[in-house]
Amino acid sequence: MVEGPERVALRRSAAAAPAWLTRSRLWGWVLLALLYYGSARFGYAFGFSGPIAAIVWLPVGVGAAFLTIGGLSFWPGALIGDLLADQYTSVPVWGAIGQTIGNLLEVIVIAAVVREVMRRWSPLESLRGVAGVLAGICAGTAVSAIVGPLSLAVSGGLSIGSVPHVSWTWWLGDTCGGLLVVPLALAWSRRTRVRLSPRRAVEAFVALAVIGGLSLIAARGVTPAYLVFPILAIVAVRFGARGATTAVFFSVAVVVWGETDRHGHFSFDSFAPSVRQTQFFIIVLAISSLLMTALVAERGAALREMRAYEERAFSAAEAERRRMERDLHDGAQQRLLALTIRFGLNAREATSPTLQRLFAQTQGQLHQAIDELRDLSHGIHPSVLSELGLANATRSLAGRSAIPVTLVELPTRSADPDLQAAAYYILTETLANAQKHSGASSIRVRVSADDAGLQVVVEDNGVGGATETAGSGLMGMRQRVETLGGSFVLESPAGVGTRVTAVIPARVS
Amino acid sequence: MHATTPDPVRVLVVDDHEVAREALCDVVAATPGFDLVGAVASGPEALELVVSVAAPQLVLLDVQMPGMDGLETARRIDRLGRDVTVILLSAQSFGPAFQRGSLSVLFKGDVTPGWLTGLWARHCGSLI
Numbered sequence: 001m002v003e004g005p006e007r008v009a010l011r012r013s014a015a016a017a018p019a020w021l022t023r024s025r026l027w028g029w030v031l032l033a034l035l036y037y038g039s040a041r042f043g044y045a046f047g048f049s050g051p052i053a054a055i056v057w058l059p060v061g062v063g064a065a066f067l068t069i070g071g072l073s074f075w076p077g078a079l080i081g082d083l084l085a086d087q088y089t090s091v092p093v094w095g096a097i098g099q100t101i102g103n104l105l106e107v108i109v110i111a112a113v114v115r116e117v118m119r120r121w122s123p124l125e126s127l128r129g130v131a132g133v134l135a136g137i138c139a140g141t142a143v144s145a146i147v148g149p150l151s152l153a154v155s156g157g158l159s160i161g162s163v164p165h166v167s168w169t170w171w172l173g174d175t176c177g178g179l180l181v182v183p184l185a186l187a188w189s190r191r192t193r194v195r196l197s198p199r200r201a202v203e204a205f206v207a208l209a210v211i212g213g214l215s216l217i218a219a220r221g222v223t224p225a226y227l228v229f230p231i232l233a234i235v236a237v238r239f240g241a242r243g244a245t246t247a248v249f250f251s252v253a254v255v256v257w258g259e260t261d262r263h264g265h266f267s268f269d270s271f272a273p274s275v276r277q278t279q280f281f282i283i284v285l286a287i288s289s290l291l292m293t294a295l296v297a298e299r300g301a302a303l304r305e306m307r308a309y310e311e312r313a314f315s316a317a318e319a320e321r322r323r324m325e326r327d328l329h330d331g332a333q334q335r336l337l338a339l340t341i342r343f344g345l346n347a348r349e350a351t352s353p354t355l356q357r358l359f360a361q362t363q364g365q366l367h368q369a370i371d372e373l374r375d376l377s378h379g380i381h382p383s384v385l386s387e388l389g390l391a392n393a394t395r396s397l398a399g400r401s402a403i404p405v406t407l408v409e410l411p412t413r414s415a416d417p418d419l420q421a422a423a424y425y426i427l428t429e430t431l432a433n434a435q436k437h438s439g440a441s442s443i444r445v446r447v448s449a450d451d452a453g454l455q456v457v458v459e460d461n462g463v464g465g466a467t468e469t470a471g472s473g474l475m476g477m478r479q480r481v482e483t484l485g486g487s488f489v490l491e492s493p494a495g496v497g498t499r500v501t502a503v504i505p506a507r508v509s
Numbered sequence: 510m511h512a513t514t515p516d517p518v519r520v521l522v523v524d525d526h527e528v529a530r531e532a533l534c535d536v537v538a539a540t541p542g543f544d545l546v547g548a549v550a551s552g553p554e555a556l557e558l559v560v561s562v563a564a565p566q567l568v569l570l571d572v573q574m575p576g577m578d579g580l581e582t583a584r585r586i587d588r589l590g591r592d593v594t595v596i597l598l599s600a601q602s603f604g605p606a607f608q609r610g611s612l613s614v615l616f617k618g619d620v621t622p623g624w625l626t627g628l629w630a631r632h633c634g635s636l637i
Contacts, residue, residue: 329573330526333600337617338532344621345532345539370618374601387573387599388580388614 020073029077032066036081044087047260053166054173055256055275056282059085060106060141061181067111068118068182069189078107091157098151102144110140110178114186123186124241125297130290133186137178145171172279176252179286184249187241194242204243207235208250215251219258225281229288236292244293252282307485314483318381318418325381333373340366382424390420390454394447397427402435403443403460411449419504422480423447423454426502429473430458438462438498453486453505465494477502517544518629521565523555523582524548524598525574533569533598533620540622543567543629552577552585559586559593566592567629572599572614594632 039058043049048056063078082103086096113136114123121129149166152158158166196204211231218225228251236244259278343366347359377383384393391410398405414420427445434443440462448455468474468490477500478488486504520537522545524530530548537545546563549555551574559565568586572579583595598617 329600334526334529337600338526338528340618341529341532341536341620345536348622367618378601383573383601387578387601 025073028066028070028074029080032063032070032074032077033080033084035062035066036078037084040081040085046257048256049173053169055176055259055278056180056252057173057177058181059103060110060144060174060177061179061185063103063107064110064114064137064140064178065182065185067107068114069185072108072111072115075104075108079104091152092155095152095155095157098155099148102147102151105147106140106144106174108140109143110136110182112136113139114182122297124183124245124290124293125301127291127294127298130294133182134179134287134290137175137182141171141174141178144174169276169279172276172283176279176282176286179283179290180249180252183241183286183290184245187245204239207231207238207243208247211235211247211251212254215254216258219255225255228285232285232289233292236289237296240297241293244289248286248289251285255281310483311485315418318421321381322386322417325377325383325386328373328377328380329383333370333377336366336370336373340370381421382428385417385420385424389414390423390447390449393424394427394445397424397431398445401431401443403438403440405431405443405445408444408446409448411447411454413449415449415454416507419454419484419506422484422486422504423456423502425480426456426477426500427458429477430500433466433473434458434460434462434498437466438464440497451506453503455504456502457499459497459499461497463494464492464496464498466490466492466498474500515542517542518567519544519546519563519565521546521555521558521563521568522548523550523552523568523574523579524571525550526571529571529600529617533617536620536622536625537569540625543625550574552579552582555582556585556589559589559591564591566594568593568595569620570595570597571617572597596628 036059039062040049043054043056043058048054049058059081063081067074067078079100082100086100088096091099114133117123117129117132117136121132123129123133145167148170149158149163152166153160153163211228214223214228214231215225217223218228232244232247232251235247239247255278259275340363343359343363347356347363350356350359382393384396388396391412394407394410398407415423427447431443431445434440438460440460443458443460446455446457466474468478474490478490481488481502481504484504486502488503489501490498491501492498520543522530522533522537524533527550530550534545534548537543546565547558549558553576555568555570559568570579570583574582577585579597583597586593586595597614598620599614600617
C-alpha cells in the first residue's frame, strides 16, 4: 500500500503529541475520573455523602487505590473526577476549588506513601506494611481535612468557628473511605488465582451471611456492633487479606446503609453523635481486621520459614551422614578390605600349623572389624542405598526378613537421596516391627516413585493393634516423614493386621 | 597351543579405590591360570578396555564408583555383546538375596586365589 498524504499527516500529529501522553494513560485518566465521580455520586445517591462531609467518602479510597496500583501519573483522572463531583450549587466556587485541591493532594499523598511502603514490605501481610498504609491514609486525609474546610471558610461557605468541627468529621469520613477501599484494592490487585473448593465457598458464603446479619441488626441498634468482630477475626484467619478486606467492606456497607436508612441523608445538619459512632466503628473495624490479617500472615510466614529451616537442617544432617558414610567407605573400610585380601593371599604361604592358626585368627578378626565398621557406617547412612538404589536395597531387606515378604511394587526410578533414606528407614523399621510384634505369616511391600515423590506401603496379616506412643518407632517414622512434608498413616485394627502408608513428597527446588 | 596348558583367563580389575584395586590385582597375579590384562579406576575406562585388544574375559567390578557406577558399567559391558563375564564386588555383603536373582554382588573381602579359580570353574561348568 502506498502511503498517502493523510497517513503521513496522521503520523506527524502523532509525533507531535508529547511522549508521556500515551493512549493507555489517557484511558487511565478517563477510567479513574469515571470511578471517582461514580463513587461520589453513589455516596450522594445513597445519602451517606453530603456536599461537605460524609460518613464514608469513597472517592478517597478509589482515587488513592488507583494511583497506588496504577501509578501517580494518573492524578489528572482524580482531578477531573473531583471537579465533576463537586456540588457547586451548595458551596461557593472558590471553596469548591480549594476543596478539590485538598482532595487531589489527599489521594496523591496516600498513594505516594503506600507505594513507598510497598517497596519495603508487604502492605497487608506484615505489621510494618499495615502500619505504613494506615499512616499514609491518615496523613493524606489530614491534608484534605485541613485544606478543604479552610478554603470553604475563606470563601465564605463555612463559618470560621465551625472549621475544627467540620475538619474532624471530614477527616473521619475520608479516613473511613480510605480504610475501606485501599486495602480492598491492594488485596485484590495481586495476580494470584482464587481457588475456592465448594466447601470453602460455602464457608465464605456463611461467613458473609453472618457478618451481614450481625451488621444489619447492629445498625438497627438491636445488638451491640462489636458482635461482628469475632466473625471478622475468623475470616481474617481463614481467608487472609482478600477475605478480611471484603468482609469489612461488606459489613460497613450494611452498617452505613442501616445508618442512612435511619437518619435520612447525611448533610450539614446531621453531624449526629450516631454518625460519629458509626465512623469510629468503621475505623476500629477496619484497623483491627487489617492488623489481624497481618498477624495471621506473619505467623504463616514464620511457620513456613521454620518448616523450611527444619527441612534444611534435616537435609544438612542427612548430607553430613552421607559424607561420613562415604569417608568411612573410602577410607578405613577399603584399607581393611585390601588388608584382608592381601592377608588371604599370604596365608597360603604359611606352612607351620602355628602360623596357619595365627593367620586364621587374625583373618577372623579382620573380618569382624570389617563387619563392625560396615554396621557402623550402615547406621550412619545405609550405603546399600547409594550402591544399589532403593529398589535393590528393598530386595535386600526382603531377602533378610524372617517372615516371607512379597514385593508388590518397586520403584523404577531413583529419587532424592533424603527421600530414599527416609523410605528405607520406614521399610527397615516396619519390617523389624512386623518380625518382633505382629506374628504375621506374610508381609506385602509396595514402594513407588514418581514426580510427586515416594510412597511406601507395608502391610502384614498379623495381630494388629499397633499404637503410636511417645518415643516409639512408629512415632519416629511419623516425625521423619512429616519433617519432609509428607504424611504417615498407621492402620492397625486388632486381629486384622497392620498397614503403614508413608507418602514423602518430592522437593520443589 | 597345548591342550594341557590352556590360555590364562584374561582379567580386568575395576575399582576406584587404589588400595583395594592393588590388592585385587595382587590376587589375580598370584592365581595360576589367570592373567591381569588391566586395572582401571572408572566405568568408562573399563568399557574402553573391554573392546580393546586386551579383550578381558573376566571383569572384577566394584559396585560403588563415582560417576558411572558398577551397575551401569556392567549394563553397558553387557550391551557391547562381548564374551565377557562381570563379577560385581562390594565393600559389604548383601545377604543371600543377591546371589539368587539376576543380580549377583559378591563381597570384596572374600576374593582369594582359591575363590577366583573356584568361581571360574563353576562359571565354565555352567556354560557347558
